[in-house]
């Protein structure tokens with residue numbers, strides 16, 4: 001898939017939200033997209049998904065099946081989880097959604113009305129909907145926001161599995177949830193410009209890094225708790 005000088009503005013005479021973006025994506029790529037609030041991440045993801053058309057420039061060779069999970073799943077629909085996913089499955093030619101719902105922990109919520117779901121559970125329904133058709137291009141807008149610790153660990157595995165089967169996976173992500181994936185590509189949007197960096201784009205202004213020493217056995221629970229709070233945490237050293 002290829003982006004050639006892709007630009008986008010919402011209205012004539014508005015500034016360009018995306019300015020002359022060039023990029024090449026190959027089968028199996030996993031890409032983390034970062035940028036400040038309002039930098040244009042959701043806009044770029046919608047362009048990549050084909051949900052919006054570039055104002056100028058070209059997006060070529062998009063995979064035929066696209067899965068898109070929005071940052072906010074629209075719950076104001078008169079369906080239960082099951083009736084919604086069954087409906088989406090029919091739209092997707094009979095795609096199997098049940099294993100994905102099980103894997104993301106939606107099993108106990110299948111009979112719940114969409115409008116009664118918590119934010120994180122609603123987000124999972126959006127993920128199942130995006131995953132069910134075996135997309136060649138999977139686009140996830142802030143997929144880790146509001147997810148419980150278990151699903152936060154499952155989602156990178158799912159992304160890696162899809163990539164291994166040849167899909168392109170792109171996620172906007174303030175929480176670096178995909179950071180442990182090998183060969184992760186990093187895109188950053190700044191002032192409308194898309195830049196690729198070798199390492200995660202640091203968003204360190206006004207932030208501090210602290211070191212915490214604790215018993216090794218407490219580590220998983222500690223990391224899960226800190227990540228639940230929305231902080232970036234990783235193990236840096238094991239003492240002997």
Ligand SMILES: Nc1ncnc2c1ncn2[C@@H]1O[C@H](COP(=O)(O)OP(=O)(O)OP(=O)(O)O)[C@@H](O)[C@H]1O
Nearest residue numbers: 010011017035036037038039040041042043044071
């Ligand atoms: N439908 C719209 N009409 C007009 N302007 C819009 C629309 N959607 C977004 N914008 C503007 O486009 C810019 C980029 O918005 P976008 O939602 O793509 O940013 P983002 O990087 O995803 O932000 P966040 O991290 O806060 O989700 C912002 O200035 C926003 O106000």
